[in-house]
């Protein structure tokens with residue numbers, strides 16, 4: 229039986245481990261928290277930090293193949309280990325996605341359209357970039373930003389003053405795209421083929437994914453273009469394994485926003501809403517099994533459960549209903565805006581969700 233090592237033990241690690249178990253593959257995760265969600269399902273859990281070289285190497289030693297479930301694994305640790313152990317996705321996709329400036333430059337260099345952007349490091353470069361790009365614009369920290377943390381929309385000159393504290397670290401200023409909708413794609417690639425999951429339309433709240441509707445119910449030609457350009461991009465970059473890309477769409481134009489070389493929140497619907505899911509295909513890739521092309525089972529809605537919605541989700545979980553799948557990640561501490569679980573509604577359209585379910589959540 230093969231063992232997959234997972235750097236990180238959050239909900240993504242948990243769902244990788246669940247699918248691995250179904251495919252008779254062992255898992256071991258590395259996470260600093262003794263009560264990390266994946267720890268409950270993995271066969272082994274190494275309690276250790278991601279920036280502790282000994283801990284990461286211990287994970288590699290105990291695994292046949294290693295993957296990661298979050299982006300911020302330090303290169304100085306992973307690069308030497310990629311030489312010694314089987315880490316088939318390698319460090320490259322992490323390197324390309326860890327810094328928003330590098331990430332957008334890489335996307336543009338490999339054929340994707342991005343919002344206009346500029347590096348800003350101080351007040352002078354921020355004012356110069358605003359003068360060039362105009363307002364509104366979005367200021368984001370280059371590294372370690374996620375779910376809308378470390379970013380600010382500048383709407384008028386007066387907002388520049390407020391933005392200055394963010395410039396304590398290197399930032400990027402981006403053109404604000406008044407998008408018609410957001411969408412994302414998840415792909416899994418081995419040497420021979422790429423499989424991609426049906427594209428969903430995403431709705432964010434406070435910068436955090438709130439809802440995902442699949443199919444996206446938007447122009448099919450735009451979705452076809454999104455799929456083909458994403459697959460071309462993945463090949464052009466030489467990535468293997470799993471890759472998710474988030475886009476903004478405005479009047480038929482597709483703009484790259486960001487990417488992640490790991491399972492993606494917008495792909496959680498695939499567990500019940502598709503014939504195979506993002507976690508299972510990642511596991512198949514890692515253990516060298518042929519990939520399976522996914523198909524949508526029925527229109528599906530995924531609702532993220534943040535701390536403020538946990539009680540409502542637990543109530544729903546107690547009243548089983550056909551097509552409603554409640555996932556609670558088992559995190560020990562619930563906080564507003566913390567991802568605590570998700571619910572998948574299979575056989576439901578966006579309109580039906582709005583009518584029957586939306587008002588059950590905060």
Ligand code: AMP
Pocket residue numbers: 343366373374375376377402403404405406407410432435436474485486
């Ligand atoms: P990010 O962390 O970059 O994915 O940003 C979180 C959310 O903020 C996105 O999903 C969008 O809803 C919004 N956002 C980020 N960048 C832009 C932009 N350049 N134009 C418009 N909205 C944006």
